[in-house]
Amino acid sequence: MPAESRREFLRHASTLTLTIPGLGLVLAACAAPDDRARRAPGNGAGGQTPAVPNPDSRLDTSLPAAGAGTAAGPNAAAVVYARVDPALPALTPGRTQRIHFHSREAQIRIADDTVVGAWTFDGRMPGPVIHCRVGDTVEFTLTNDVAMPHSMDFHAAQIDPKTAFRSALKGQSVTFSFSPRYAGAFLYHCGTSPVLLHLGSGMFGAIIVSPREALPRATEFVLVQSEMYLGAPVNGVRPFDYSRMLSTLPDFVCFNGRPDQYGREPLRVRRGDRVRFWVVNAGPTHPCAFHVVGEQFDTVYLGAPPGSAIHGIQTWAVPAGGGMCFELVTDVVGEFVFVNHAFGHGQKGAIGRLVVT
Amino acid sequence: MPAESRREFLRHASTLTLTIPGLGLVLAACAAPDDRARRAPGNGAGGQTPAVPNPDSRLDTSLPAAGAGTAAGPNAAAVVYARVDPALPALTPGRTQRIHFHSREAQIRIADDTVVGAWTFDGRMPGPVIHCRVGDTVEFTLTNDVAMPHSMDFHAAQIDPKTAFRSALKGQSVTFSFSPRYAGAFLYHCGTSPVLLHLGSGMFGAIIVSPREALPRATEFVLVQSEMYLGAPVNGVRPFDYSRMLSTLPDFVCFNGRPDQYGREPLRVRRGDRVRFWVVNAGPTHPCAFHVVGEQFDTVYLGAPPGSAIHGIQTWAVPAGGGMCFELVTDVVGEFVFVNHAFGHGQKGAIGRLVVT
C-alpha cells in the first residue's frame, strides 16, 4: 500500500470498525462456541475463509481471506514452549543500532495446552526487546513476509507516522530512522488499522531507552503485559478473535506473552540488589496495576527517568499503550510474587516470581 | 423539585439503581434486540412509554414516561452532521462570565448512519466549552426546558452542591456563582440521580480554567472523551440505554461527541507550535489513555497547571470524571493520530488526526 493512501485505509478501516454494532458483539459473545468461531473475523486459522461471512460485509473487505494463525508452521503439537528471557539486553557499544524485523505469522505455545496463531515481529510475541540510549540512532527496517499489510509504530520515536509508520504490503520493506528524545519503557506495535486487531494479535514489543546519565546500578528486567482474546482451536491452534477483543474480557493476561511463565521459572536476583522493572503495557485495553507481594517500590518514575520519581509505592497502574519504570531494593531474602493486582485480569496469568537469594 | 428534597431524591434513586440485579443486566444484554429495547429504562424515544415495564417497578418511578430522545425534533434523516470545533475559545475581556444554559433534548447526528436522542445542555453534546481564569467569577443559570429534572455540577466549583447543584423541574431555573480556585481541565455534567443516566445520556462538557499567569504560548484544543451506550433505533433515532451503561461495554467512544470526527476533519497546526490538549474524560466509566502517534508529550500536568509537570510521556490515563493538560511541540511536519490507546475502547471512535504543516 503506497504511503499516501494509508490515511484513507486507516480512516476506512476505522469507520468499518465503528459500524459493528455493540449489540452484535454481545450477541456474538453469547452464541455457541462453534458459531462464535465462524463469526470471528480473525479466525481463519488453517487458511480457511470464514464459513459464515461477517454480517457486516464491509468489515470483511478489510480482512484477508485467511486471518491470524495461517502460518504453514509445524504441526501444533510439535510447537515447543520457550520461556521469554526477561533480562534487559545489554547496550551495544555504538550509538547507532540497525534493526531489521520481518512481520510474519507464527504458531506459539503459550502454555502446555495452548498454541496460538499469532501475527508477529520476527516470529516472536512479544517482539525482540530493543535497548538504546537517549540520543542514539535507531535505523529500522520492517519487511513484510505475509499477505496482510503490516507496519511499525515506535512510541519512542518523534517522526511523521504517515510516512514512517506506513503499512508494507507483502514483500515490501519500510525503512526509517529516529533518535529517542526521552528515556523510558516504550511500546512498539503494528499500527495498521484496525490497530486493535494488529496489536491484539501479537504484534507488540518493548523499546527501552536508558537515559544518557546511567541510572543507579540495578538488575534490570523487561515485562510486557498483554491481553489475549482467542477463538476456538482449529487444528490445535487458537486464533486471535477480533470480536472478543472488542468485548474486553480476555482469556489470558500475560507478562511477555505466556501466562504464568515466571511462576514456572522465576526471575532470580541477589539480596541487596536494586531491581528495575521496565514495564510496558501493550494492552490492548486494560491497565496493569503492577505490584510485588512483600515489597514496596522505593521509586516509580512517572516521567522519563530519572525525572518525576515518587517513592514508597505498593501498586501503580501502567495504562494500555504506556510504559513505566519501577525500582525496589531486595533487602530481604525470599520469594516475591509480582502481579497485575487488578485480579479479575491478573489472575488470568499476569503473575510471576522474583526469587531473592 | 425543591432543593431540600434533592438529597432524598438522590438517595432514593441511588438505592433504586442498586436493586437492579447484575444478573438481570447480563441477561438483558443477551436478549434479542427488540426485547432489549423494550426493557431499557431510557428507551422511550418517540415519546412512547416502555412497552414492557422494568421488572424493578421502583426504578420506573424515577424515570419519566418518555426518556431520552423524545425531542420533537426534525425528521431524523434531516438532522445534519456538524463537526465540533475543538479550539479552546478565547478568554473574554472581563473577569465575570455570565453563562445561561438550557437543558433540553436534541437529536444529534454523530455519524453518517447514526442519529442519537440525547439529553443536552443547549442542544449540544458535549455542551459548550467554558473558558475562564483562576479567580474569575462564573455566574451560571440553568433553565430546564423538559419534563425530566436536570441540574448542573461544575467540577471547577467549590460550592455546596446540595443547593447549587440541585435539580430544576420543567420551567424552573437554578442560578449560582463560583470562582475557580485551581487551573485545569474540568468536567461539568448533570448531577441529577442516577448520575450515570444523566451524564451518560449526553449532559456533559468542559470548563477550562487557565492559570492567572499565562502558560507558554500554544495552540490549544479541548477534547472531551465520552462513551455512548445506545439502544436500537426508533424512528431513526438511537436512544441512550441505561442497562447498557451499567454493562460498561460501549458502542462508541468519542472525542467531542462524534466517533472519528477528527479523522474526518483533522486538527491543524504549524510546525514549531506548542500544542496544548485540555483533555476531559466525561466517561461515564472508562479511562482515556491519551496518546499521540509519532510524538511524546514533553509535559503532562498532573495537578493544576503549571504545577506538577512531568516530562517525556507516551501515554497517560485520564480517569472518568477527571481532566488533564497535555503539551507537545511539533518539531516535525506530518500527520499525527491521537487516540485513546486503550484500544478495545479507543477503536470505537476515540481517534483523530493532528496535521502539522
Added chain:
Amino acid sequence: MPAESRREFLRHASTLTLTIPGLGLVLAACAAPDDRARRAPGNGAGGQTPAVPNPDSRLDTSLPAAGAGTAAGPNAAAVVYARVDPALPALTPGRTQRIHFHSREAQIRIADDTVVGAWTFDGRMPGPVIHCRVGDTVEFTLTNDVAMPHSMDFHAAQIDPKTAFRSALKGQSVTFSFSPRYAGAFLYHCGTSPVLLHLGSGMFGAIIVSPREALPRATEFVLVQSEMYLGAPVNGVRPFDYSRMLSTLPDFVCFNGRPDQYGREPLRVRRGDRVRFWVVNAGPTHPCAFHVVGEQFDTVYLGAPPGSAIHGIQTWAVPAGGGMCFELVTDVVGEFVFVNHAFGHGQKGAIGRLVVT
C-alpha cells in the same frame, strides 16, 4: 499447609484458574440464573456441594466442598445491618502493636434486602482498620478457624511472603512481624491462591501508616472500595461467585463493604476542617476514580505522604491493590457527595455524603 509447599499450591491453583476458558465464563453469564448458581465454583452457601461439578474438574480440587457463605450463622433474616465507622482509629501510645485476627466465615447484611456470605478477617468486611506509624512494629497473628486455607498479605510489609504470608489450615496460626518503611494507605488481604477468589470474597482491609512527622491536623477517614460479585441467594444469603469475579461486571461497588452506607448515614465534619481521606482500593479489579462533588482536593499524595504532593485535583484514580491519601479543606458549609466517578461502577454503591456544618 506447610510453608514450603505454598508456592506449589499457588502455582497449581493459578494454573487451574488459567484453564477456565473465557468463553465458558461468558456462556455461564448468559445461562439461566439457576444454572449459573450451580456452575459457580464459590456457591456452596448452605453447606452444599455444587449440584453440578465444575466442567474443569481440576478447578474443583482447589475449592472446598462448601464454599463462601457456609458459616453456621444466625438465620439470614436476623442478621442486623451495621454501619462501618469510617473514622481513622487513633494511634496507640506504644510503638509495638499486637494484632490477632481470625479468618472465619460470616453472614453480613450489606443492605436492607441483601445478606452476603463472606470470607472475613474477624467476621468483618472490610477487616478492622490498623493504624500505625512508620517504624512501628506490627506483631501479627492469623488463626484460621475454617476448613478453607487462608493467609494474610500486608502491602505495608517488606517481608518474605513465602514464609510470612503462607496459608494456615484450620486450627493453625501464622505469626510474623514487620515494620512499615513508608507512610500511606495500604491494602491487606488474604493471599491464598486464587487470590481473586479470597480477596473477592471479603478478605481485605486497610492498614494506615502515618508518617513519623505528623501531617497537618485533619479529620481523617478510611474508605476501602471493593466490588462484590454475588450468586443467587441460598436460604436468604448471597454467596460470592468466582465466575462472576472473572466476568469483571460487579453487582455492587462499595465504600467499606456496604453500598450507599454513607449516603444513609453521612460523614460529618466542621467548616474549616482539613479532611483527609485514606482511600484503599481492594478491587479486585477496577480503579476507584475518587471525587468529591462541589470540592477539589487541595492535595493528593502520589507517593508516601508527605512526599509527591500534587494540588488542585478534581478526580484521581486509585488502582486495584493500591491506596492513596486525599486532602481537602472545607471552606464551605454544605453537603458534599463523594463518589467513584467511574459511574458505571460507582453508581452501584460507591457513593457517600460528607456533611459540613
